[in-house]
Amino acid sequence: METQSIQPTIAGVPGADTPEQAKLRAELKASGLKICHQSRREGNSDLYVMDADGENLVNITNTPDVDEVGPHVSADGERVCFTTVAVGKGSVRFDVHWMGIDGSGRTLVAGDATDPCWDPAGTKIAFVKRLGRTKTGDYQNAGLFVYDIRTRSCRDITEGRLSHAYVPCWSPAGDWIVATVHEHADFGHAIIAIDLRSGRICRLSGHAELHLRLRDGVNGCRPDLSWDGKNICWNPGDYHVYVAPFRPDEHVTGRPVAAAPEGGSVYHGDFSPDGKYIAYSMNPDVKSTDPRTRALWDIFVARADGSAQVQATFDHANSKQPELFTPA
Numbered sequence: 001m002e003t004q005s006i007q008p009t010i011a012g013v014p015g016a017d018t019p020e021q022a023k024l025r026a027e028l029k030a031s032g033l034k035i036c037h038q039s040r041r042e043g044n045s046d047l048y049v050m051d052a053d054g055e056n057l058v059n060i061t062n063t064p065d066v067d068e069v070g071p072h073v074s075a076d077g078e079r080v081c082f083t084t085v086a087v088g089k090g091s092v093r094f095d096v097h098w099m100g101i102d103g104s105g106r107t108l109v110a111g112d113a114t115d116p117c118w119d120p121a122g123t124k125i126a127f128v129k130r131l132g133r134t135k136t137g138d139y140q141n142a143g144l145f146v147y148d149i150r151t152r153s154c155r156d157i158t159e160g161r162l163s164h165a166y167v168p169c170w171s172p173a174g175d176w177i178v179a180t181v182h183e184h185a186d187f188g189h190a191i192i193a194i195d196l197r198s199g200r201i202c203r204l205s206g207h208a209e210l211h212l213r214l215r216d217g218v219n220g221c222r223p224d225l226s227w228d229g230k231n232i233c234w235n236p237g238d239y240h241v242y243v244a245p246f247r248p249d250e251h252v253t254g255r256p257v258a259a260a261p262e263g264g265s266v267y268h269g270d271f272s273p274d275g276k277y278i279a280y281s282m283n284p285d286v287k288s289t290d291p292r293t294r295a296l297w298d299i300f301v302a303r304a305d306g307s308a309q310v311q312a313t314f315d316h317a318n319s320k321q322p323e324l325f326t327p328a
Contacts, residue, residue, distance in 0.1 A: 006306050008261040009282045011298060014314055024308045028052040028301060033272055034327050035279055036060075036071045036080055036101070037299055041317035047071050047082060049101065052277070052301055052324065054312035060103040070115060073325040074122030075172055075227075075273075077101060080323075081109070081116040081125050096127045098149060101327070109147045110154065115167050120174045124148050126157075128165050141165055144177070144194070158194065161201060165192070167222050172273075173229030176248070178204075180221040191223050191234060193248040205251040210237045216253040218244055226271045233257070233269040233278055241269040241280050243304065257306035263287065267297075271304070272324040278302050279312075279322035 017025060033052035038045050042059065045067035050057040060080075061068045067085040074080070081098040096109040096116045109116065109125055116127040128141035142163050143156035168179035177194045181187050190203045206219025213219050213236035220236040225246060232246040236254075244254030257278050260266045264284040271278055283297045295318040302309035313319045 006256045006259050008259045008264075009266060009300055009309055010261055011282065011284045011296075011316075012311055012314075017310065020308045021310045024301075024303065025053045025310045028277070028310070029055070031272075031274075031277075032326065033277070033324055034077070035299060035301075035312060035322045035324055036073050037281075037313075037319055037322040038069045038071060038082075039313070039315075039317050039319040040295075041313075041315050041319070045069055045085070045318065047080065048319075050312065052272075052279075052312070053310070054299075054314075060101065062103070070167075070321055071323055072117040073101065073323045074118045075120055075325075076122050077325045077328040079118070079122055081118060081127075083114045083116065094130055096125070096147075098125060107149070109149075110145065113145070114141070117168055117170050117177075119146075119170050120172050123150055126168050126170050126177060128168065144168060144179070157196075157199075158201065159199075162192075162194075169224050171225040171229045172227040173225075175229065176225065176246075178223040178225055178232065178246075180223065189219075191218055191220065195248070202248055204248060213237065214240065214242075214256075217251055218242075218254065222268060224270050226275050227273045228275065231271070231275070233271060235267055235269070238265045238267070238286075241266050241278065243269075243278070255306070257302050257304060258282070258300070258309065260284075268321045270322055270324055273326050276304055277324065278304050279324050281320040281322060 046061040047068045071082045084095045086093045094114045095111045096113040099106040112130045113127050116125045125147045144158045147154045164182045165179045170177050187203045204218040206217030223234040233243045239260040240256045241258040242254040244252045258266045266282045269280045279301045281297045296316040297320045299312040299322045
């Protein structure tokens, strides 16, 4: 599919849906799906849960002195893991926590860590540990660690073979973890897959040049695997969310499900449990964004074929990283 065949996501106002958007919004309401995401709508970055159509918004963290970002919800809908960001004098600290989806029982997983995600059973959390700024100018991480919330044990499942990885996603099917690496000694900048059965790490076949990424292959950032493990969505650049079959040893062709308007950006694609929908975030004007305050990001939900999308948040409050889930 050519990128021109999908219409850009356009920010709107409440109550202005087209007939097709109204139909999709009604589907989302009837589905019972929820979205957990980060937002600065009350000043600092908190985590929120709302219905997939944008209704019934609830702040589940309420921490004015600490920012929570990057939520991932367990498959049973009962728990959420996330990163906290605390700014001190001349420093920023990142820590990984988990808690109940209602905000109860906050528990520290690891200090100086980021980008957590759940295993299919909701009992283990994968994350990366941060390194000093001297390692690379972008992501400064070492290894991929797995923490068991039952035993509180932790180990690097890559045995030191992975570095500068970010935004890992543990397949709900259980057999793979995908992530992006930057300045890796063997892979450079790439989307990689870790076979949890053998420990093998492979680079997904794709192009370095952006215009070629839009044609075929899988490269870019922020990968997410469908719940059946058969498909992957990712950002080939800052302006599209793509979907393709997940076949780690094959060169595949993807298709766009979301595109940014001119001057804008789309990020953070996430599959619904049934694979029918993909949530993502869109900023219509990145040049006017101040990432420290109320950036223009909002949450959208599209059909997985890209045929229609609806806006779920409208307050341009740095609402990002949506997680679609079915509540317990």
